[in-house]
Amino acid sequence: MSELETVVSKPKQVVVVGGGFGGLQAVRALRRAPVEVTLVDRQNFHLFQPLAYQVATGALSATEVAVPLRSIVKRQRNARVLLAEVTGVDLERRELALGPLPNRRGGGTLPYDVLVVATGSRYSYFGHDGWKEFAPELKSLRGALDIRARILGAFEAAEVEDDPVLEQAWLTFVIVGAGPTGVEMAGQIAELGRDTLRRDFRSVDTRAAKVLLVETADRVLGGFTPSLSIKALQSLERIGVTPLLGHTVVDVSAEAVVVEDEPGGRSEIAARTVIWAAGVTTSSLTGKLADAAGVPVDRAGRISVQPDLTLAGQPDVYALGDMARIEHAPLPGLAPVAMQEGRYVGRAISDRLAGKDPAPFRYRDKGNLATIGRLHAVAEVGPLRIAGFVAWVLWLGVHLAYLIGFQNRLLVLLRWSFSFVTHGRGARVINPQRPSGASDGPQTIV
Numbered sequence: 001m002s003e004l005e006t007v008v009s010k011p012k013q014v015v016v017v018g019g020g021f022g023g024l025q026a027v028r029a030l031r032r033a034p035v036e037v038t039l040v041d042r043q044n045f046h047l048f049q050p051l052a053y054q055v056a057t058g059a060l061s062a063t064e065v066a067v068p069l070r071s072i073v074k075r076q077r078n079a080r081v082l083l084a085e086v087t088g089v090d091l092e093r094r095e096l097a098l099g100p101l102p103n104r105r106g107g108g109t110l111p112y113d114v115l116v117v118a119t120g121s122r123y124s125y126f127g128h129d130g131w132k133e134f135a136p137e138l139k140s141l142r143g144a145l146d147i148r149a150r151i152l153g154a155f156e157a158a159e160v161e162d163d164p165v166l167e168q169a170w171l172t173f174v175i176v177g178a179g180p181t182g183v184e185m186a187g188q189i190a191e192l193g194r195d196t197l198r199r200d201f202r203s204v205d206t207r208a209a210k211v212l213l214v215e216t217a218d219r220v221l222g223g224f225t226p227s228l229s230i231k232a233l234q235s236l237e238r239i240g241v242t243p244l245l246g247h248t249v250v251d252v253s254a255e256a257v258v259v260e261d262e263p264g265g266r267s268e269i270a271a272r273t274v275i276w277a278a279g280v281t282t283s284s285l286t287g288k289l290a291d292a293a294g295v296p297v298d299r300a301g302r303i304s305v306q307p308d309l310t311l312a313g314q315p316d317v318y319a320l321g322d323m324a325r326i327e328h329a330p331l332p333g334l335a336p337v338a339m340q341e342g343r344y345v346g347r348a349i350s351d352r353l354a355g356k357d358p359a360p361f362r363y364r365d366k367g368n369l370a371t372i373g374r375l376h377a378v379a380e381v382g383p384l385r386i387a388g389f390v391a392w393v394l395w396l397g398v399h400l401a402y403l404i405g406f407q408n409r410l411l412v413l414l415r416w417s418f419s420f421v422t423h424g425r426g427a428r429v430i431n432p433q434r435p436s437g438a439s440d441g442p443q444t445i446v
Helices: 021-029 049-056 069-073 129-133 141-159 164-170 180-196 226-238 284-293 335-353 389-402 406-422
Strands: 012-017 035-041 045-047 066-068 079-083 086-090 095-098 109-111 114-117 121-123 172-176 210-215 241-245 248-252 256-262 265-270 273-276 280-282 303-305 314-319 324-326 368-373 376-381 384-387
Touching: 012 021, 012 335, 021 035, 021 069, 021 335, 035 069, 045 069, 049 141, 049 180, 049 389, 066 069, 069 079, 086 284, 114 284, 114 335, 141 164, 141 180, 141 273, 164 172, 164 265, 172 180, 172 265, 180 210, 180 226, 180 241, 180 368, 226 241, 226 368, 226 376, 226 384, 284 303, 284 314, 303 314, 368 389, 376 389, 384 389, 389 406
Parallel strands: 012 035, 012 114, 035 079, 114 314, 172 210, 172 273, 210 241, 303 324
Antiparallel strands: 045 066, 086 095, 095 109, 121 280, 248 256, 256 265, 368 376, 376 384
């Protein structure tokens, strides 16, 4: 029996690492528990990742999908926020090592009684980290803003390009990975060129933009049923996206992408804008936690957890979300999974404080959604397989419901409504200031 189960005379110190979907739900689930919660994150906001691609294509601004963590927990009296990066874990001493704090002093250590780690995942470049410079990803707000700058900058470059070959290279957009993020991104860029920007430019015809969706598998949206994959493919082709199925990216540079459709069958695509949406791996903290606990990780770097989401031999250490894999019952890396796991962990901690043994975690699959473009989406809800307008309306409603904060829901609804009527996108201002870590070229204002 752990110390958590036997000593309840004083508030336990619960440290939650990561302010994503899982971590935030764990904090909220502990709002009535006799504990003191510290939410640690290296950024001061919660990003609604499912809509990051709309930031990248100018449909939404960053402030509409990113909410300050302090504003989310300000009414939760037993919770505080610490802006810091966790650099190490000492399970024996029950403390975390922190990087520099905002006051520019050393972070020192943070003790805990119960630890919840939910640091999420990032895209994997499959051992080719040098491609990051040329193919940014959409797992972060910085990545979305970088992509937005590259997309808008590409159209601006094409406007002043005299060489038709180079003009077409600027107007060629390659998205790597045909999962929901890749499909949604491809659809948005196609509509941007065909619809939103076509009257804004004088020298270049933005409708000539080529949007190539590269996927190693033989179909798009591999997590959906084959029938919906076919419908999604048809919708993509209808709005001007060219899927390259059965193709693997083997090289990425500032000026081209090399793809292979069979062993030795390589071709080079001249493209100045490449977006990475293929495969995921976990944060560096996951490996450190696994090493400290002596538990294995899988090929994607996910740490193995027990059915109650604790680490083997560590009943007071939880891991959840994209970074964790339940032994013998792997779950997809989706926001609903992380949210349900976060709520479960909060209840499990409360149950143990009350002397109860929590039941194993059980995921309730509420379906799968992906939007392809204006009025087109696909949805799996239980036995139902829906495509087209009805699925699109369902997608809108679900994403509005999951957004945090009434203000953000209202702003996004108004922005979507205005964009639907006008075919416009309001967040298309390019900022000449280059944020730290971003590549050269125009950058957008948050």
